[in-house]
Amino acid sequence: MVGTRDILPWLLAPPAEFRAAAKAIEAADTLDLAAVRRLAATAMDIDQLRRFAKLAATLADPLAKAGFTPVKLGLVGSHTLDYVPDALCGTAPRHGLVVTTVRADYGQVVQAVLDPASPLATANCDAVLVSLDPQILGLARVRLDDGAAAAAVDGAIAQMQTLRDGIRNVIGAVPVFQTIPLPSDPLFGGLDARLPGSPRAMIENFNRRLMQDVVGSGDLIVDIAFAAAQFGLDRWHDPRGWHNAKLPFSLDVAPLHADHVCRVLAALKGKARKCLVLDLDNTLWGGVIGDDGLEGIKLGQGNAMGEAFLAIQNLALDLRSRGVILAVCSKNEDANARLPFRGHHDMVLKEEHIAAFVANWTDKPTNLRNIAATLNIGTDALVFLDDNPAEREIVRRELPEVAVPEVGDDPSLYPGLLARAGYFEAIAFADEDRARADMYQANAARLEASASITNIDDYLDSLDMVMTVRPFDAQGRSRIAQLINKSNQFNLTTRRYSEADVGAFEADPAKFTMQIRLTDTFGDNGMIAVIIFDKGAQLWSCDSWLMSCRVLGRRVEEAVLAIVAKAAKAAGATALAGTYIPTPKNGLVEKHFEKLGFAKAGEGDDGATLWTLDLASYEAPAFPMVIEDLTGESAPAVTA
Numbered sequence: 001m002v003g004t005r006d007i008l009p010w011l012l013a014p015p016a017e018f019r020a021a022a023k024a025i026e027a028a029d030t031l032d033l034a035a036v037r038r039l040a041a042t043a044m045d046i047d048q049l050r051r052f053a054k055l056a057a058t059l060a061d062p063l064a065k066a067g068f069t070p071v072k073l074g075l076v077g078s079h080t081l082d083y084v085p086d087a088l089c090g091t092a093p094r095h096g097l098v099v100t101t102v103r104a105d106y107g108q109v110v111q112a113v114l115d116p117a118s119p120l121a122t123a124n125c126d127a128v129l130v131s132l133d134p135q136i137l138g139l140a141r142v143r144l145d146d147g148a149a150a151a152a153v154d155g156a157i158a159q160m161q162t163l164r165d166g167i168r169n170v171i172g173a174v175p176v177f178q179t180i181p182l183p184s185d186p187l188f189g190g191l192d193a194r195l196p197g198s199p200r201a202m203i204e205n206f207n208r209r210l211m212q213d214v215v216g217s218g219d220l221i222v223d224i225a226f227a228a229a230q231f232g233l234d235r236w237h238d239p240r241g242w243h244n245a246k247l248p249f250s251l252d253v254a255p256l257h258a259d260h261v262c263r264v265l266a267a268l269k270g271k272a273r274k275c276l277v278l279d280l281d282n283t284l285w286g287g288v289i290g291d292d293g294l295e296g297i298k299l300g301q302g303n304a305m306g307e308a309f310l311a312i313q314n315l316a317l318d319l320r321s322r323g324v325i326l327a328v329c330s331k332n333e334d335a336n337a338r339l340p341f342r343g344h345h346d347m348v349l350k351e352e353h354i355a356a357f358v359a360n361w362t363d364k365p366t367n368l369r370n371i372a373a374t375l376n377i378g379t380d381a382l383v384f385l386d387d388n389p390a391e392r393e394i395v396r397r398e399l400p401e402v403a404v405p406e407v408g409d410d411p412s413l414y415p416g417l418l419a420r421a422g423y424f425e426a427i428a429f430a431d432e433d434r435a436r437a438d439m440y441q442a443n444a445a446r447l448e449a450s451a452s453i454t455n456i457d458d459y460l461d462s463l464d465m466v467m468t469v470r471p472f473d474a475q476g477r478s479r480i481a482q483l484i485n486k487s488n489q490f491n492l493t494t495r496r497y498s499e500a501d502v503g504a505f506e507a508d509p510a511k512f513t514m515q516i517r518l519t520d521t522f523g524d525n526g527m528i529a530v531i532i533f534d535k536g537a538q539l540w541s542c543d544s545w546l547m548s549c550r551v552l553g554r555r556v557e558e559a560v561l562a563i564v565a566k567a568a569k570a571a572g573a574t575a576l577a578g579t580y581i582p583t584p585k586n587g588l589v590e591k592h593f594e595k596l597g598f599a600k601a602g603e604g605d606d607g608a609t610l611w612t613l614d615l616a617s618y619e620a621p622a623f624p625m626v627i628e629d630l631t632g633e634s635a636p637a638v639t640a
Contacts, residue, residue, distance in 0.1 A: 004043040007231065007256045010405040010421040011043040012396075018048050022055050031062040037400035040093040046083060046254045049090030056089055060098050067380075067488070067584040068098045069269045074120045074128035074173060076104040076112050076163075078136035079246040087258035094259070095266035096380065109136075113166035120171060127174040127220065127268070128167045129261060130160070133248050134180055139202045142187055149197035153205045160214045174268065174498055176220040176261070179207040181228035181249070184237045218481065218499030220427055222264050224257065230420065231256060263422040269496070270486020273403055273423040274377055275325040276316060277368060279386035280337055280359070284316075284349065285309050286411070290336045300346025308412040312385075313348040315415040320353055324424050325375060327356040329367045329384070331391075334359045364391055365398035376549040378489075378585070383423045385414065428478050457624065460554060463520040465625035467556065469563055471632065472506045472513040476527065480515055483530050483546060488585040491546040492578065492592060510535050511543075512567060514631060516560065518551055525550060531560060533568075533576075540568045542578040545592075552588075555623055561596050561613075562620035563629050569615050576613040579604065 005013050015021050018039075025035050036059065044052060056063065064070050073088065075081050085101040092099035102123040104112030109132070112120045120128065134140040137156040143149045160177065167175040180203050186192045192200040207225050215221045228236040231253060241247035249257065266272060281288045286298030286305045298306045320326050326349070330337050337359035341351045351357065356371045364386075372379045380401040386392050392404050403423050407414050472480055481499040488494065497505075505511045516529035529547040533540045547556065568576060578593045581604075590609075594600070597618065598611035 004045045004252075004255050007253060008043040008259060010407070010417045011041060012406050014039070014042040014044050014048055018044075019051060022051055026055055026058055031059060031066060033066050034400045036063070036093060038396065041396070041400065041403075044090060044255060046087060046251055049255060049258070050086040051090075052093075053086040053089035056093050056098060057100070060100070063093065063098050065584055068093060068096055069271060070098045070100070071127065071265055071269065072100050072102065072123065072125045073176075073265070074102045074104070074112075074123065074125040074167075074171065075131070076109045076120065076128060077131035077248075078107060078109055079131070079133050079242075079248045080106070081131065083247075083251060083254055084131070084258070087254045088261060091255065091258040091262045092265075095262045096271040097262060097266055097269065099262070099265070109163070110166075113163050114170055116170050125171060125173040127176050127265065128171060129176040129178070129222075130163055130167075131178055131248065132159075132180070134183075134199065134203060137180075137206070139180070139206055140183075140199055142199060143197040143202070144195075145197075149202055149205075153202055153209065156206050157209050157213055160210060164214055164216070164219065168500065174218065174220060175215075176222065176264065177210060177215060178222045179210060179225035181225050181236055182233060184233035217478065217503075220264050220268060222261050224260065227256060227260050228253075259422065263425040264427060267425040267427045268485060270482070270488070272425050272486075273324075273383045274381040275327055275355075275371075275375060275383065276319055276418075276424075277327045277329045277371060277382050277384045278316060279384075279388065279391070280328060280330040280332060280340075282387040282411070283309075283385060283414075284313055285340060285344075285347075289339055290333060294339050294343055297340065297344070299340070299344060305411065306346070308410075308414075310346065310348060311415050312411060315418065317348055317353065319424060322424075322426070322429065325355045325377075326353055327371045327375070327382075328354050328358060329364055329371060330359040331361055331364070332359040364395055368395065368399060368402060376552075383418075385418060387411070428482065456553070460624035463522070463554070463624075465518060465520045465554065466628065467559055467625050468517045468519075468628045468630065469560075470515050470630045472502060472515055474503070474506070476515045477502050477506070479527050480530050483527060483548075484544065487530075487546040487548070488583070489549050490552070490589055491544075491583075491586050492542065492589055493544055493581045494583050494586060495544050497544075505532060512540065512564065512631075514560070514563065516547075516556070518554075518556065518625075529556065529560060531564065533564060535568075535571065536573065538572075538574050540564070540571075540573050540576050542576070545578070549588075555625075557592070557596065558621065559623050559625065559627055562623075563627070563631065565613070565615055565618050565620065566629075567631060574615055576615065577601070578611045578613075579608055580611070581606065581608045 021039055025032055075084060081103055085103060088101060089099050102120055102125060104120050112118045115121060137159065138152045139156055143152055164175045167173055182203055183199050187198050188195055192198040195201055211221060236249050236253055238247060238250035241250060278284055286309055287296055289297055299309050300306045316326055340347050356374045358367045358371055368382060369379060372382060379399055383403040384395055395402055396404050405417050405421050407417050477499055481502045484497050505513050512533040512535055514531035515527055518525040518528045528551045531545050532543040534543055578598055580590060580593060593611035598613045600609060601612045602610040604610060
């Protein structure tokens with residue numbers, strides 16, 4: 001029996017009185033969100049996940065109101081899936097989700113996906129997880145005849161393409177595919193990899209083609225093959241479980257499988273973490289800089305400990321290169337804390353890589369809140385790496401929404417634990433992601449610059465802003481979908497659309513769409529707003545209006561309105577309509593339409609408010625920016 005802490009070593013063990021802790025949460029008169037988060041962030045075994053799944057189902061509504069994202073997930077498989085719903089639903093809150101599942105009947109994979117009257121097709125699923133095994137795909141037995149191996153893989157890929165098309169077109173959901181773990185028992189020994197007809201070679205070929213030929217834009221893939229290889233194929237596979245109950249892997253690893261699936265779903269819904277916050281002493285280098293001095297700390301080539309800390313820094317730098325923001329939170333004198341960044345020859349991380357540098361004697365939960373505020377992100381977007389168990393514990397207690405990996409006391413293990421935890425799971429990667437860390441860092445510089453200017457108009461003028469507006473297009477599609485699914489604070493309706501939906505909007509003449517970028521003297525802010533209006537003959541209605549909080553206070557929203565109003569007037573419309581649908585995170589835009597001059601027109605369900613703007617009386621003001629309007633639907637561009 002493998003312990004769950006061995007499977008998910010970055011998590012704490014569940015409390016000894018787990019069932020009592022769950023009962024206490026369930027019995028409370030009001031939602032104890034901190035207690036839910038703390039229990040969710042433990043390495044639960046399959047029985048504990050089953051109990052926690054029941055708790056999550058009981059608390060589904062209050063959790064959703066507290067900011068957890070609901071996901072309805074369809075499950076289709078060629079093997080036993082009885083244990084999967086509990087594992088997924090119990091794991092989901094760890095990743096900011098509330099998952100409910102709809103399971104197809106055993107073995108009814110094609111029927112469930114292609115029949116428009118099937119329970120799966122009528123359940124209004126957000127996504128469908130496809131779980132197939134080598135046996136059903138024809139990849140489990142050796143094929144040594146000429147062309148037989150290629151034909152087998154072609155057939156398996158054709159099956160997956162059929163399922164993809166069905167999930168997209170019949171069910172209207174996002175397909176979630178899984179790669180297939182390699183067999184643990186070789187047929188030819190080391191020669192397996194070179195013979196196209198060995199099960200290992202066919203499965204490797206299938207996995208590669210699944211990623212390249214089947215999984216399209218907006219689809220998801222969970223790399224279970226890699227997870228199994230990381231964990232160990234001998235421990236992943238369970239021949240007895242397969243023959244007795246058609247279990248595709250050992251029940252012991254069900255929590256790991258569920259974690260990998262949930263982290264991908266979380267990335268789809270914009271729940272992946274954004275920022276790695278680093279302690280310094282004995283985390284980025286060995287020793288205490290204030291006591292040991294620059295020459296006394298351990299860092300760099302030449303000794304095992306120094307190389308271990310160098311590996312941590314290299315991972316942090318690699319994460320930054322793919323868009324993860326880096327910050328420092330250290331109990332230290334600021335001048336001492338910066339010494340290695342400025343003067344140690346083996347220091348890979350430099351001050352210019354750090355978006356928020358906080359070194360003082362204030363408690364770390366307070367400093368983490370300040371870091372999040374400086375970066376304009378939520379504390380639930382933070383991952384905190386600290387060698388000190390006492391500091392980890394106080395952060396977990398005070399800020400349970402912050403991810404705090406349990407790294408132990410061996411720095412050589414820190415990079416692997418941090419990487420395997422999946423905090424920064426990605427489902428796409430674009431130029432925008434590559435530049436994200438620089439964008440947040442530049443925004444911190446803007447805040448610092450604004451501190452020396454007391455007049456807001458002078459500050460905005462000093463930024464030399466250029467706002468570029470385009471309709472949705474194929475080039476921006478992935479980033480648009482990413483923003484739609486992860487923007488929570490400046491989001492008027494918080495409607496979520498897939499990449500396929502965004503593609504459909506591009507071609508829909510009844511939609512007015514805008515993707516907006518902003519540059520200034522500090523650099524490119526990237527895509528900072530996504531707007532969708534439904535065009536009516538007399539009334540244009542706002543479907544979605546979301547913006548990056550990085551550009552709050554720059555009058556971008558006023559400029560957006562000017563462009564929409566101009567396009568609507570040109571099309572003959574007389575009014576604009578908007579809806580604000582409140583969520584736990586979007587309170588800052590409650591008065592958005594009111595501030596823009598809309599009149600309140602009524603109230604809807606769940607506290608929603610309705611607003612209208614008479615275009616005959618609307619006049620656009622001057623703006624502190626150059627506006628390049630490339631929507632093609634309005635009069636010449638509004639400029640500063």
